[in-house]
Amino acid sequence: MLSTIFINNSLCSNYINYNSNIFIKFWKELYVSKTNIYLYMEPNLDKKKYARIHSIESFGTVDGPGIRFVLFLQGCSLKCKYCHNRDTWDINSGTYQSLDEILEKILRYKNYLKNGGFTATGGEPLLQADFLIELFKKLKNENIHTCIDTSRNVCSYS
Secondary structure: OEOOOOOEOOEEOOOEEEOOOEEEOOEEEEEEOOOOEEEEEOOOOOOOOEEEEEEEEEEEOOOOOOOEEEEEEOOOOOOOOOOOOHHHOOOOOOEEEEHHHHHHHHHHOHHHHOOOEEEEEOOOHHHHHHHHHHHHHHHHHOOOOEEEOOOOOOOOOO
16 A cells, blocks of 8 residues: 655655555656556665666676676667667666675676676666775675676666
8 A cells, every 4th residue: 555645747856655664766667557556666776785786697798808707787778870888778677686686696706707707788887886996896806707788878777
């Protein structure tokens, strides 16, 4: 049951109480049918600790020197005509994964990354720069080489 709803041009920015225990801020879209209200909701997560992930390649050989752990982040505003990762464009797709989850997955392959390292790509990885800064700090502490594959185009999705 929704306890508080504020609607303004189909975009909402108020807190709702869903089932009395889940609080969500930032409603992106609101769809109303005759009997149901469908909401796309973005959790109010710490952007330093969570990112929208498209996919992971644990044994990449073309995204930097040596064998790489490649993280494909979700979202890109460029929409280049010949893009080979079109499914990463939508910032609202993908799954949220935590910094600790991603780091744990990378560290499982650390022995294979000695002459390689980690590459962040996408989409446009710098759309989630807060997360990457924290991840790169942890990877540097583990002596893992890091790369970012970026266009440096970080237009926001507001």
